[in-house]
Amino acid sequence: MSAFHAVDAASDYPEDEPERAGFAAAADELSNAYERKTSLCAPFVGALPVAGAAVSILGETFGTETVCASDKQAARLDELQIDIGEGPCWQARSTRRPVLTGDVQRGSQSSWPVFSEAIRNDGVGALFAFPLIVGSLVIGAVDLYAREPGSLTETQVEGAEGLAAIAARQVLRKALSESDRYGLDDPETDARLSRRVVHQATGMVLAQLGLSASDALIVIRGHAFSAGRSVREVATEIVERRLDLSSNNPEI
Template sequence: MIVVMSRSDRQSFGLAVEELSNAHRTSTDLCSPFLRVLPVTGVAISTLGAPFGTETVCASDASAARLDELQFDLGEGPCWEALTTRRPVLNSDIRHHGNPAWPVFTQSIDETDVGSVFAFPMVVGTLDIGAVDLYSRRPRTLTGVQIADATMLVKIAARQVLRRVLLSHTMKPDPDADEGYSRRVVHQATGMVLAQLNVGASDALLILQGYAFSHARTVREVADDVVARKVDFTSELNGS
């Protein structure tokens, strides 16, 4: 079956992209844009594991928050699998077709009003940030277009979450941060990351900062290693 998206649907999606992209300037709730353009009941966005910690960044309702809490407590579920595999986990009828890898989580779902769950990994370059969980009270599927739209929104949300994490944590101080040479090295390293990962300049710098934070190093130290080709984000992303 061919699904034709109306012009209003695409306009709504464009507005959601714009709103999410500007969230760091407007302090917009990160969950709301997903609800406006996707046929789901609730959304939860969370960071998972080291180094960013395991916590809910935002949840659209109590059921979405509970979905996150269950997975945190049990250490299993779609959000963990999505981040581990770096692939979306799409479960259209979780009560009847739960994943054998999440036996306790699937059983715990009986206590909630969740019928289907869709988990998308939040990654920025080589950094594993967390996941976005979308749920519906009834079993349902997402179309290819809806999956693509969700993936795009999740990519934007990942950058916003990383920005918020870096702002809320103290990074290792760099005594040379104000020196011209230091700025030139960071600028050069940013350009190299940009080329390695085919991302924009702001995202490349964000990846440098996130990598430095996750390894308890200064941005200057990481930039030096990137320029010296001791750190190659392409290799890191491929696991080599």
Template sequence: MAEGLDTGLCTVFLESLPITGASISVFSGLAPETTVCASNRVSARIDELQFDLGEGPRWTALERRRPVLLPDVRAGSHAAWPVFAKAIRDLDVSALFVFPLVLGAMDIGVAELYCSDPGPLSAADHSTALQLADAATWQLLRELLTLAPADGTDAPQDGSPLSRREVHQATGMVLAQTGASATDALLLLRAHAFSQGRTVREVARDVVARTLDFTPPDGVTRRP
């Protein structure tokens, strides 16, 4: 959760809509990918799963720049993100509604809303969600623009369920070790985490602690 950003945004969604939980993340180039808020552990886990796996409805919403509405997320195989679809079955989530936070050509982030019971948003609730997403986009943009370069780029203190401080640090270390791009360095972390059945954050801690090193033994840059 970036320091200086408004963490009350999730509460506004919860108080205005018939949902069980909400999370908001920013993806703007003004700050590294980070979680602004998550209303509960399930919301935080939905966010973390998609970050770790690099797949899920949030990425579809960001790519298409329009909401992804899943009134029964347990139905269907979800061919675009099968691993996430399988993983979310372990959570008390039946409906998932993802709203991209966009402004003109700028992609600011995403708001993810879930319900424990299946069912669509009513027309009125969908309209309210769009209005709240628009308001959140403007608020986050204003706050991101006022952050100094050293502010808001670190996650909360280590150990927080929303913390990605070590992930960003480990990505830089893997980049230096392999000579890969930042994108490929993160993919290496994700691939290693998936193969070991761990979270990216757990693997990142090992990299930062220098108990895990991605330096190729032959000096040849690795690719995921």
């Protein structure tokens, strides 16, 4: 059987259990990537039937750059999209939804015609992109490519979305760490000014988004940084219910 299966295949068959176990292992690897300084791309390639992966930050808030790429082809595909300003990663970012292109070579992609023409002879059969979303922030996207045309199963799409959500928090941690290094943000000072309100806001966000306390604080900090405000100000608005950082809110 091909590495790709029909999209309508039942996701609860016993043979899906090893695949789900693979996603669980990849999720654990991604969850510790920032602390261990390991690749954000490798878990996607290991858990999904793809040849390569790239993770990129897209937008003005944290800049636009390739965070990682599993190989030269993945790096080229990501860099082309950044240079051209169109492609599946930009589409995933703008729509906040996965972009699943099972056959790249069959006709021009109406949403990104220049990019599809640029890779026509690159030996790419399928492209999949998943947005990197943390709360109300859309940070960037993860791009996956396969050499042969094919589709992802529902289980694989769900698994990739889960991995993208974890990767998004790791990318945000890295971006905020860089801002701290250059003195662009001072979360400790904000926290000291009103530790109680930050604690309350963190509790509300973790309940809303189903995150850990540390990840909920990352969401608050990311929102504050993108809006050019202090953590204390954002926390106060959350506690007073004037601000909801759920992913259903418009992008900042």
